[in-house]
Amino acid sequence: MSKRAKIILGVVVALFAAVLIWFGQKNKKNVEKFETEKAFRTNIVKKTVATGKVIPLEEVEIKPQIAGIVDKVVAIEGQIVKAGDLIATIRVVPNVESLNAANGDIKNAQLTYNNAKIQFERNKALFEKGVISRLDFENSELNFNNSQQRLSNSRSNLDIIKRGTTAGLGNVANTNIRATSSGMIVEIPIKKGYQVIQSNSFNAGTTIATIADMSKMIFEGKVDESEVGKLVKGTNLEISLGAIEDKKFPAKLNFIAPKGTEEGGAVQFKIKADVTLDDKYFIRAGYSANADIVLEKKDSVLAIKEALLRFDKKTEKPYVEVKKGEDEFEKRELELGTSDGVNIEIVSGITADDELKIWNKASKENDKK
Numbered sequence: 001m002s003k004r005a006k007i008i009l010g011v012v013v014a015l016f017a018a019v020l021i022w023f024g025q026k027n028k029k030n031v032e033k034f035e036t037e038k039a040f041r042t043n044i045v046k047k048t049v050a051t052g053k054v055i056p057l058e059e060v061e062i063k064p065q066i067a068g069i070v071d072k073v074v075a076i077e078g079q080i081v082k083a084g085d086l087i088a089t090i091r092v093v094p095n096v097e098s099l100n101a102a103n104g105d106i107k108n109a110q111l112t113y114n115n116a117k118i119q120f121e122r123n124k125a126l127f128e129k130g131v132i133s134r135l136d137f138e139n140s141e142l143n144f145n146n147s148q149q150r151l152s153n154s155r156s157n158l159d160i161i162k163r164g165t166t167a168g169l170g171n172v173a174n175t176n177i178r179a180t181s182s183g184m185i186v187e188i189p190i191k192k193g194y195q196v197i198q199s200n201s202f203n204a205g206t207t208i209a210t211i212a213d214m215s216k217m218i219f220e221g222k223v224d225e226s227e228v229g230k231l232v233k234g235t236n237l238e239i240s241l242g243a244i245e246d247k248k249f250p251a252k253l254n255f256i257a258p259k260g261t262e263e264g265g266a267v268q269f270k271i272k273a274d275v276t277l278d279d280k281y282f283i284r285a286g287y288s289a290n291a292d293i294v295l296e297k298k299d300s301v302l303a304i305k306e307a308l309l310r311f312d313k314k315t316e317k318p319y320v321e322v323k324k325g326e327d328e329f330e331k332r333e334l335e336l337g338t339s340d341g342v343n344i345e346i347v348s349g350i351t352a353d354d355e356l357k358i359w360n361k362a363s364k365e366n367d368k369k
Helices: 003-027 095-130 134-163 362-368
Strands: 036-037 040-055 059-062 069-071 085-092 177-178 181-185 210-213 216-225 236-241 244-255 261-263 266-275 287-305 320-325 328-333 335-339 343-348 355-357
Touching: 040 181, 040 266, 040 335, 040 343, 216 287, 216 355, 236 266, 244 287
Parallel strands: none
Antiparallel strands: 036 355, 040 216, 040 287, 059 210, 069 085, 085 177, 181 210, 216 266, 236 244, 236 287, 244 266, 261 266, 287 343, 320 328, 320 355, 335 343
């Protein structure tokens, strides 16, 4: 055999040996080590979060009793007012039809008054001469007095249509918009020159100002239909405000809506809760808020971390693997209870002394399970 042939044969043998070694390493089963941990006793609290906002418990909208143009706004938003304090004044813009009718009423009342006056003076002279009876005289006097009163009323009505008030009413004037309750003015949606409509049976009227008692606030939010059945009036809540970090306000649930509304394909139910305020913080109306609601709470129960759980692909039952010897584990099915998203209650299946497999993230056995 030539030297060159020997070299070629040696190379082929070396390559063949390398391939055999590679296949051997590939088919060799890796021994994977698993750490273990035990079940433990802990408190498990199942919570849900309701989103909403914080609003005043008592809020009053101030409406005008007469239509017109805003002449002056004397109050400002954020101002503390008492019932009766002046907020704004309105300049009356008379309705042409009403003004014409009022002028017509005055003319009619004037004619009636003039006629009654003539009759009264004539009957008075006749009564003094004894020509007519006292009854006839008193009837003419009554007609005269009534016509005089109707003329006065017609003139007053014309004043009210023109100016919103009339002489003899004292401080009462529809053009003066006053607070009807005490509190803080949280909103004044009008400005000088705005046209406003009076409140009546057919129209809510223009809002001049909104007054609220800022010392009494409530949380108003919504919860999903899957959780509303677990809520109970009187449950304690914790309110977190988006505008105030690292601070939670205690609250008590006082209202659960009997009827839900569909939003985005899910039925939502309105809830309300009384919020206990802290004098160190000023809570503004309309702050966005989240409410932590405890749905279920269990104290000192046997639990494990949810990361230890596995679910059988066929039966879908939960299980863990319990250590039986060195690198040897056995499958153990569990009966589960309450979960808080991190830890889960164990009703039966294991004890506090069992060592449970901690699944490695890259475990092939984990993938197979």
